[in-house]
Amino acid sequence: MSEQTEQTAxxxxxxxxxxxxxxxxxxxxxxxxxxxEIAVETFRVExxxxxxxxxxxxxxxxxxxDELDALIAEAKAARSGDAEDLRRAREARSLVMPMPxxxxxxxxxxxxxxxxxxxxxxxxxxxxxxxxxxxPSEEVRRLYRELVRRAHPDLAQDEAERGxxxxxxxxxxxxxxxxxxxxxxxxxxEWAAGPVPETAAPGGSGExxxxxxxxxxxxxxxxxxxxxxxxxxxGSMLRMAPEDPDRLLExxxxxxxxxxxxxxxxxxxxxxx
Numbered sequence: 311m312s313e314q315t316e317q318t319a320x321x322x323x324x325x326x327x328x329x330x331x332x333x334x335x336x337x338x339x340x341x342x343x344x345x346x347e348i349a350v351e352t353f354r355v356e357x358x359x360x361x362x363x364x365x366x367x368x369x370x371x372x373x374x375x376d377e378l379d380a381l382i383a384e385a386k387a388a389r390s391g392d393a394e395d396l397r398r399a400r401e402a403r404s405l406v407m408p409m410p411x412x413x414x415x416x417x418x419x420x421x422x423x424x425x426x427x428x429x430x431x432x433x434x435x436x437x438x439x440x441x442x443x444x445x446p447s448e449e450v451r452r453l454y455r456e457l458v459r460r461a462h463p464d465l466a467q468d469e470a471e472r473g474x475x476x477x478x479x480x481x482x483x484x485x486x487x488x489x490x491x492x493x494x495x496x497x498x499x500e501w502a503a504g505p506v507p508e509t510a511a512p513g514g515s516g517e518x519x520x521x522x523x524x525x526x527x528x529x530x531x532x533x534x535x536x537x538x539x540x541x542x543x544x545g546s547m548l549r550m551a552p553e554d555p556d557r558l559l560e561x562x563x564x565x566x567x568x569x570x571x572x573x574x575x576x577x578x579x580x581x582x583x
Contacts, residue, residue, distance in 0.1 A: 332518045339525045344462045346529060348455050350536050353545070355487045356445055360555055361544045367559055371566040376406045378573035385580040445555055446489040453494040454486040461501050464528075 380402040387399040446454070461479055466472035478501065485493040539545045551558035 329515055329518065332515060332522075336518050336521050336525070339522060340464055341459075343464065343525050343529055343532075344459060346532055347462070348458050350532050350539070351458075351483065351486075352451065352454075353536070353539055353548075356548060356555065357539050357542065357544050358487065359445075360548055360559075363559060364544065364547075364562075368563060368566060371563065371570060373406075374570055375566065375573060376402075378570065378577060380406050382573065382577050382580065385577065389580075389583070446486060447491065450486065450489050450491045450494060453491065453498060454482065457482050457494065457498055457501065464525075 380399070383395070383399040383402040387395040458479065461475050461482070463472050463475040463479060466475050478497070482494070482497055485497060540549065547558065548555050
């Protein structure tokens, strides 16, 4: 009698339907996937911004180094006439980037309205705006995470709702990539004022298992994307200074300036011989 009394009563966890436990597992997997997607997208934005700033700030220095290496090799070959020195000179010259075409040269100077703001500032007395920081501010990141958690397409209950969420998250991602805090706040208000998303009705075991399998496959695909980002040249550089990637750019620039100075001194010494 007492054993029967100690057995689970209605409402205890022991009486929970297997489908209810499976549904909880699916909901937990959905939230874990969303958090993982937020982390991957955050890192992707940082890699993209760092790559752009790396090219913008350090590209001219790399080009100058290539040119100096070619000039040094050519000066040595001209003095020695040695076949190996001549080969090295040709090889060094082949690594020098060719002069860009007009479209490439003015790529960052022109927009749909003509001269960009930065280009106009450079041609006048106005101050040129500094390049955007590599990492969005903490507040921008917080707003982004909250919006993605609320509006993620994987939380949609039908295709129409998924389409609405896809379009909205695309705008959120674009604003986050540009670090636009004001726009993210406007988007948060827009989402809050929109239609209230329907609550999903629990599905049967087959539907829940299929959902769990889809979430697992999606996580595997995102893991591949994350590894590719981390293993890329820019991603590897970012992982060297995860807390201050902007400072890393400054340190690399200082190193390159030192190399340029050394090459220029070597070239001047060759010219003086």
